[in-house]
Amino acid sequence: MSTSSAPTLSATDAVPRGLMKRVLARLPARVALVVIGLYVLAGLIPWIGAIPRFPQQYSPLQLAGERAVQSEDSYSPPSVASFGRWFGTEIAGRPVIWRLMCGANVALTLAVCASLLTLMIGLIFGLLAGYFGGWVDALIMWLVTTISSIPWVLLLLAMVYALRNVPILPPEVVGGERRPLGPLAIIIIALGLTDWVGLCRLVRGQTLQLRSRDYISAAVAMGAGTPRIIFRHILPGVWHLVIITSSLGVIAYVQAEVVMTFLGLGVTDQPSWGRMIDDAKLELLRGVWWQFAAATAAVGILCLALNILGDALRDALDVRR
Amino acid sequence: MAAYLIRRLLLTIPTIMGIVLITFLLFNVIGGDPARPFAGKNPTPESLHAILAKMGLDKPRFINTTEPLNTQFFDLVRFKFPHSMRYDASFWELLAERGPVSLTIALPAFFISLGLQLGLSLISAARLGRWPDYAITAVCILLLALPPVSLYYCMQWVGGAWLGWFPVAGWEDFPYSLKYVCLPVICAVLASLGAGTRFYRTVVLDEVGQDYLRTARAKGVSETDVYLVHLLRNALVPVVTTTVTQLPLLVLGELILESVFQIPGLGGLLVGAILNNDYGVVMPVTYLSSISYCLSLLATDILYTLVDPRIALK
Numbered sequence: 025m026s027t028s029s030a031p032t033l034s035a036t037d038a039v040p041r042g043l044m045k046r047v048l049a050r051l052p053a054r055v056a057l058v059v060i061g062l063y064v065l066a067g068l069i070p071w072i073g074a075i076p077r078f079p080q081q082y083s084p085l086q087l088a089g090e091r092a093v094q095s096e097d098s099y100s101p102p103s104v105a106s107f108g109r110w111f112g113t114e115i116a117g118r119p120v121i122w123r124l125m126c127g128a129n130v131a132l133t134l135a136v137c138a139s140l141l142t143l144m145i146g147l148i149f150g151l152l153a154g155y156f157g158g159w160v161d162a163l164i165m166w167l168v169t170t171i172s173s174i175p176w177v178l179l180l181l182a183m184v185y186a187l188r189n190v191p192i193l194p195p196e197v198v199g200g201e202r203r204p205l206g207p208l209a210i211i212i213i214a215l216g217l218t219d220w221v222g223l224c225r226l227v228r229g230q231t232l233q234l235r236s237r238d239y240i241s242a243a244v245a246m247g248a249g250t251p252r253i254i255f256r257h258i259l260p261g262v263w264h265l266v267i268i269t270s271s272l273g274v275i276a277y278v279q280a281e282v283v284m285t286f287l288g289l290g291v292t293d294q295p296s297w298g299r300m301i302d303d304a305k306l307e308l309l310r311g312v313w314w315q316f317a318a319a320t321a322a323v324g325i326l327c328l329a330l331n332i333l334g335d336a337l338r339d340a341l342d343v344r345r
Numbered sequence: 346m347a348a349y350l351i352r353r354l355l356l357t358i359p360t361i362m363g364i365v366l367i368t369f370l371l372f373n374v375i376g377g378d379p380a381r382p383f384a385g386k387n388p389t390p391e392s393l394h395a396i397l398a399k400m401g402l403d404k405p406r407f408i409n410t411t412e413p414l415n416t417q418f419f420d421l422v423r424f425k426f427p428h429s430m431r432y433d434a435s436f437w438e439l440l441a442e443r444g445p446v447s448l449t450i451a452l453p454a455f456f457i458s459l460g461l462q463l464g465l466s467l468i469s470a471a472r473l474g475r476w477p478d479y480a481i482t483a484v485c486i487l488l489l490a491l492p493p494v495s496l497y498y499c500m501q502w503v504g505g506a507w508l509g510w511f512p513v514a515g516w517e518d519f520p521y522s523l524k525y526v527c528l529p530v531i532c533a534v535l536a537s538l539g540a541g542t543r544f545y546r547t548v549v550l551d552e553v554g555q556d557y558l559r560t561a562r563a564k565g566v567s568e569t570d571v572y573l574v575h576l577l578r579n580a581l582v583p584v585v586t587t588t589v590t591q592l593p594l595l596v597l598g599e600l601i602l603e604s605v606f607q608i609p610g611l612g613g614l615l616v617g618a619i620l621n622n623d624y625g626v627v628m629p630v631t632y633l634s635s636i637s638y639c640l641s642l643l644a645t646d647i648l649y650t651l652v653d654p655r656i657a658l659k
Contacts, residue, residue, distance in 0.1 A: 170363030173642070174635040175594065181619065182368070182631050186375040275490075282492040286601055288620045304498050313502075320495035327490035 046340040053336035056329040067132030069125050111318045120315045127297040135274040141216025146223030154231025168221045183214035184289045207292050223269045230262045264341045271334040275327045364635045372628045379624035383430040400427040429625030436629040447598030447610030454533035466545035488539030497605040500532045514607040529606045589645045593637040
């Protein structure tokens, strides 16, 4: 990792200085960063409450009434006539552009929460396994190998399947009513509980390497306690792994949401990109392609940007060496 | 060698036990009552119990005092899976019936994709930093970014509805199935192309600077042979890993692909089972694919010595 031959005496040497500067030296990475920033802004809009409320779930009666009133013209192709119609309106007449923003909101929630969960579990287990070794390491690595032998989609599926039956609180506390977790919360927990293994492995490897460095021995000799060594001296040295794993993790989370929604286990109570793509089942037959195209482009462009940023980060940090 | 194999075999045991435990915990302990989705609106305890009995789940989970081996947990260990209520068949019957259909799509797709991935990565490495490399990388990144569901719908729309070259979806028995196989196979190849090519490109690039290639060139070996004979053989190790670990999983088919194209394989079956909470299909698929993955990792370790004699097993 470090390029100098002199013994490294501080953990921060493990992460090259001026990381952001090096990443931003490339044009594609700069563009990618701007694009991701725009997505974050779009994702924040629904929270500000700037979006007009549209009923998300129609009762059969409402739907029948709506059909009678609007007959076939409930959807309309993209036009520049009004902001709501830039990307057209979908089959029930709701503007695609608002749904895109709601989808960005879901993706943002998913990305932030699932990454945090992954990061916490992966970091803690990785640091523990790498630092203590012995049976702690054996136990954690057993869990990691086991979880990584189960195909990811199937594990995710099993996890969602199981979590749907877990109430937030026991029925006697809530008052007899079994309130299950919300669909988005279930996906976030399932992603967090399954995706930490990759980060854990990386962090463990790096911790093992850092432990044998001179500056750790120096810290031990100076009487630093275990928590201090882990948090002050090792944690900064594994931070770059977290950055890269998270940037690539978000791609997996957004794509997983699409897959899960397709399988009927995804977000069902609010508009998401997965639902918009899933709606293509009904829409493409009637020639309504704009919602599908918009959602696909939204996912595609975000993943492209994250991929480019992730590559730039990896090059700047040169993890492979 | 023998000592290594025995140790490797012993190391696989805890992992397999872990898989059994995790699947069991997720489905039998945390997951809800597997009989509930099939018991109608107002189930009586008797009807629920009758369904559980039909599924073969009317026994203790872990500990049975009279017959110690007759528990749900040991059924899992012995590969005795619960009866599928939705399809009214045991999982093994379903596998025998649907597996071959999945394979007719998955096998050709896998090998075409592998060949293309290797070919494209070799071209990319041979023309490093020039336009073929950039073009291949760009296509791969694009394919990687696109959600597979969208890709399938697009291809279905373009190839099936717009151009009308292939049937949009469906399936018929063998001689006619060829017509239905094309579009799904193309889709499966495209979906796996991006990640694979990028991966093999890094593998090939690791080899490009090696001395043995320079020696080969100095001997007067043609540039094509340098890549196709000398380099490819040395890049075989990761190829073996993916091939061996992926092959057993192919029989399970691809969830989304089979569902979009309405192919009666195991993947499509699984989607139906998920939507209907059919425990008797989802659990065995998860369980079997994990175990087979684990065992094929073991097999790859043994195969490495055949592919690459330099790897000494210790």
